[in-house]
Amino acid sequence: xxxxxxxxxxxxxxxxxxxxxxxxxxxxxxxxxxxxxxxxxxxxxxxxxxxxxxxxxxxxxxxxxxxxxxxxxxxxxxxxxxxxxxxxxxxxxxxxxxxxxxxxxxxxxxxxxxxxxxxxxxxxxxxxxxxxxxxxxxxxxxxxxxxxxxxxxxxxxxxxxxxxxxxxxxxxxxxxxxxxxxxxxxxxxxxxxxxxxxxxxxxxxxxxxxxxxxxxxxxxxxxxxxxxxxxxxxxxxxxxxxxxxxxxxxxxxxxxxxxxxxxxxxxxxxxxxxxxxxxxxxxxxxxxxxxxxxxxxxxxxxxxxxxxxxxxxxxxxxxxxxxxxxxxxxxxxxxxxxxxxxxxxxxxxxxxxxxxxxxxxxxxxxxxxxxxxxxxxxxxxxxxxxxxxxxxxxxxxxxxxxxxxxxxxxxxxxxxxxxxxxxxxxxxxxxxxxxxxxxxxxxxxxxxxxxxxxxxxxxxxxxxxxxxxxxxxxxxxxxxxxxxxxxxxxxxxxxxxxxxxxxxxxxxxxxxxxxxxxxxxxxxxxxxxxxxxxxxxxxxxxxxxxxxxxxxxxxxxxxxxxxxxxxxxxxxxxxxxxxxxxxxxxxxxxxxxxxxxxxxxxxx
Numbered sequence: 288x289x290x291x292x293x294x295x296x297x298x299x300x301x302x303x304x305x306x307x308x309x310x311x312x313x314x315x316x317x318x319x320x321x322x323x324x325x326x327x328x329x330x331x332x333x334x335x336x337x338x339x340x341x342x343x344x345x346x347x348x349x350x351x352x353x354x355x356x357x358x359x360x361x362x363x364x365x366x367x368x369x370x371x372x373x374x375x376x377x378x379x380x381x382x383x384x385x386x387x388x389x390x391x392x393x394x395x396x397x398x399x400x401x402x403x404x405x406x407x408x409x410x411x412x413x414x415x416x417x418x419x420x421x422x423x424x425x426x427x428x429x430x431x432x433x434x435x436x437x438x439x440x441x442x443x444x445x446x447x448x449x450x451x452x453x454x455x456x457x458x459x460x461x462x463x464x465x466x467x468x469x470x471x472x473x474x475x476x477x478x479x480x481x482x483x484x485x486x487x488x489x490x491x492x493x494x495x496x497x498x499x500x501x502x503x504x505x506x507x508x509x510x511x512x513x514x515x516x517x518x519x520x521x522x523x524x525x526x527x528x529x530x531x532x533x534x535x536x537x538x539x540x541x542x543x544x545x546x547x548x549x550x551x552x553x554x555x556x557x558x559x560x561x562x563x564x565x566x567x568x569x570x571x572x573x574x575x576x577x578x579x580x581x582x583x584x585x586x587x588x589x590x591x592x593x594x595x596x597x598x599x600x601x602x603x604x605x606x607x608x609x610x611x612x613x614x615x616x617x618x619x620x621x622x623x624x625x626x627x628x629x630x631x632x633x634x635x636x637x638x639x640x641x642x643x644x645x646x647x648x649x650x651x652x653x654x655x656x657x658x659x660x661x662x663x664x665x666x667x668x669x670x671x672x673x674x675x676x677x678x679x680x681x682x683x684x685x686x687x688x689x690x691x692x693x694x695x696x697x698x699x700x701x702x703x704x705x706x707x708x709x710x711x712x713x714x715x716x717x718x719x720x721x722x723x724x725x726x727x728x729x730x731x732x733x734x735x736x737x738x739x740x741x742x743x744x745x746x747x748x749x750x751x752x753x754x755x756x757x758x759x760x761x762x763x764x765x766x767x768x769x770x771x772x773x774x775x776x777x778x779x780x781x782x783x784x785x786x787x788x789x790x791x792x793x794x795x796x797x798x799x800x801x802x803x804x805x806x807x808x809x810x811x812x813x814x815x816x817x818x819x820x821x822x823x824x825x826x827x828x829x830x831x832x833x834x835x836x837x838x839x840x841x842x843x844x845x846x847x848x849x850x851x852x853x854x855x856x857x858x859x860x861x862x863x864x865x866x867x868x869x870x871x872x873x874x875x876x877x878x879x880x881x882x883x884x885x886x887x888x889x890x891x
Contacts, residue, residue, distance in 0.1 A: 294413075297420065301405035301427040308431055309401035312440075312732045313394075320394030327779060329739045330441045331876050332370065334775035335792045336393060338782035339369035340376055344383045345785045351533030352377065357787045358778075360757075365533025367486070368794050372396060372444045373532055374483035393443050400446035405430045407449035407456070408690065414459035415698040421710050422701050428717040429693060432724040434559065434582045435686065440731045444485045451488065451687050453477060454495045455694070458502075458612060467503040468510070471517050474499050478521065482528045490678060491687050494615050496521065501611040542798075544675045545627035549579030549682035552631055554689060558582045561725030572629035579623060579682020586720025587693045593712065594699025616688045622678075623685040741776055741876070742846060743868050748777070750862045753784035754853060756816035760790035761808070762826060766801035770822045772876040773846060777820050809833050813840060815852050823847035844868045 288296075309318055316322030328334065339358065343366045346355040353373055356363035367373050375392045383389055405427030409417075412426045430436075430452070439445045454477055461470035478496045481489040504514045529535055550570045557566040562585050571577060583591075598605065606613050628635040678684070696716075700709050752758050758781045760774050767774060775792045782788075808830055813819055821831050821841070831837055831848050841850040844864050857863060 297423040298406045298409060301409045301423060302402040304427045305401040305403070305405045305431055306398060309398050312728060313397055313735050317735060318394050318398040320391030324735060324738060325391055325394070327741050327745055329741050329876050331772040331775040331792060332442045334779040334876070336370055336443055338775065338779045339366045340371045340379070341782040342366070342785065343371060343376055344380050344389060351536050352531055353533045354536060357785060358791050359789060360787050364791065364793060365536045367532050367534055369791065370444050370485070370794065372484055374480070396443060397446060400449065401431065403449035404436065407452040408694070411452040411456040411459070411690070411694050412698055414456040414463070415694060417698050417701055422697065422713060425713045425717040426697060429586060429697065429720050432584060432586070432720045433689065433693070434584055434724055434727055435580055435689070437724055437727040437731060438580055440735070445487070445683070447484050447488055448686060450477065450481050450484065451491055452690050454492045455687065455691060458495055458499045461499055462502055462609065465506070467507055468513060471499060471503055475517055475521050479524045479528060482525065483532065486534070487678065487680070487683055491619065491684060494619065495612070495687065498611040498615040505611070542676060543575060543679035544681060545625045546573050546575040547578035547680040547682055548573065548576060548625035548627055549581055549623040549685050550576045550629050550631065551624060553579055554581045554583050554685065555588065556582070557585065557723070559726045560585070560723050562719060562723045567726070570631060572632050572634070573627070576682060578680040579685070581682065581685045581689055583689055583692065584720045585723045586716040587696055589719065590696025590700055590716045591692050594696045597703040598699055616691060619684045620688050623682050625681045742773060743844070745780060747862050747865060748780045749783045751849070751857065752781045752786050752818055754857060754862065755786060755818040755851065757787045757789065757814065758818050758820070760820045760822070762801065762804055762822065763790065763799045764792050765799040766804055766825065767822060768825050770825060773822060776876060805830065811835070813850060813852060819850040821848040821850065845870055
């Protein structure tokens with residue numbers, strides 16, 4: 288067997304291992320985008336992905352390309368803020384416009400991510416010199432047992448972490464093989480493509496590409512013009528894609544930087560461990576550090592420590608050789624920890640006085656500040672924190688660091704211990720990693736195979752909403768507090784009939800004025816063809832009853848009130864609230880902040 292065929296078979300085996308695991312965890316029907324799971328998955332993010340994709344597919348072509356006016360009309364929104372996976376959404380829309388057939392591409396996307404998770408990590412390891420069948424299988428098993436990757440099943444577009452490891456592979460092939468120009472083109476294309484998958488992933492991939500360009504400029508000083516050309520193409524290409532895709536359409540701020548960070552202990556202390564089952568709690572010092580869940584797993588940690596010991600005399604040389612990548616990884620790790628570093632429940636610094644660090648805590652009464660100082664302070668605050676808030680879930684930025692640590696551990700042991708002892712250590716570490724990730728696989732599989740029932744069922748809500756030409760769910764996402772996961776559910780039911788919605792779970796956008804929104808309900812006039820869902824709580828019943836014509840328009844159900852001017856027609860056609868809607872509140876949609884799916888949280 289020649290070497291090329293052997294390598295291709297190793298990649299194919301890695302992909303097959305990933306596909307087999309995905310089929311076991313998700314079931315084949317889920318991977319095909321069919322079956323009852325997709326009828327109403329009780330996960331707000333999945334509901335958001337599916338409903339936004341439906342609206343985008345059925346809307347006309349517009350500019351920016353991903354703009355739809357069926358969500359938040361009349362201005363509309365770009366569905367890039369609704370995590371539809373823009374690249375696949377675009378291809379699905381082209382297919383729909385040509386054939387009239389819709390496709391749920393999220394199921395196949397899961398299959399692609401699992402297939403490429405192991406294969407792409409093998410590419411990274413081979414870029415560092417790894418060879419052999421046993422190490423190839425070890426790479427696949429370990430990559431598919433990374434706890435934070437398994438944990439992301441509820442946020443589908445963040446499963447595309449193979450993009451990160453491929454980009455790291457490009458970097459090492461450029462540096463180790465001195466193939467800077469060729470690898471720079473590949474890395475540039477991958478970075479620009481990643482904009483159309485997920486912006487967080489793009490930021491990580493772009494950071495690695497910046498390290499490659501810096502290395503290129505430092506090592507090949509006679510090709511500075513080429514480096515500048517590549518950098519300019521990247522900058523212009525990024526700008527064009529941001530404008531064309533709609534990232535700048537109606538873009539607004541967000542809050543949570545420092546709150547959705549990574550706890551310093553997270554990568555190293557077992558959580559939801561299968562090897563140490565008594566260590567099951569997630570380390571969370573803010574209430575939002577589930578976004579920074581980055582436990583590496585005992586197999587990766589063991590290999591990393593062994594590799595450090597084996598390379599202890601060469602660490603300085605390695606750091607110098609890959610200096611720009613090391614600096615990038617340190618920056619990613621620092622950003623993941625944020626300006627609010629925490630070790631468990633202990634805050635190492637006093638929290639900054641901005642919304643991110645006080646998102647879940649009460650604040651003391653503000654101290655009066657002179658107007659001029661307040662204005663200057665606010666400008667400085669906005670200058671520093673507004674860009675950071677665009678990546679408020681900063682804890683995710685540890686992902687490239689974790690994958691690099693895993694690759695260093697595997698390749699380091701293999702290179703310094705190439706005989707049977709080294710292979711045995713790799714095999715034991717892979718088994719340890721697989722067992723350690725067992726609880727996460729079990730929780731994920733159970734949640735996928737038997738998702739909790741939604742708080743209100745599709746019947747009669749799909750029919751109720753379809754009888755109207757628009758739907759509004761109040762309060763808005765910013766003001767709904769604990770009830771906010773319900774909004775994507777009603778929008779999902781509205782998307783069944785492509786009924787335009789004035790409500791959405793936007794990841795970015797103008798922030799609502801909640802006091803003004805609540806006050807305005809007293810004078811709100813309902814449109815003739817509008818159905819309004821009023822969640823109570825948080826809206827007080829007295830406020831709802833004081834709304835114009837509330838006694839005639841609004842009917843109580845388990846989550847609040849639903850208002851319509853069409854009740855006589857609906858009653859005549861037999862469409863009305865059923866016993867389930869009038870009974871006790873059903874189970875709320877999955878919310879990782881509430882420690883669902885077995886993820887008990889510390890430091891809340």
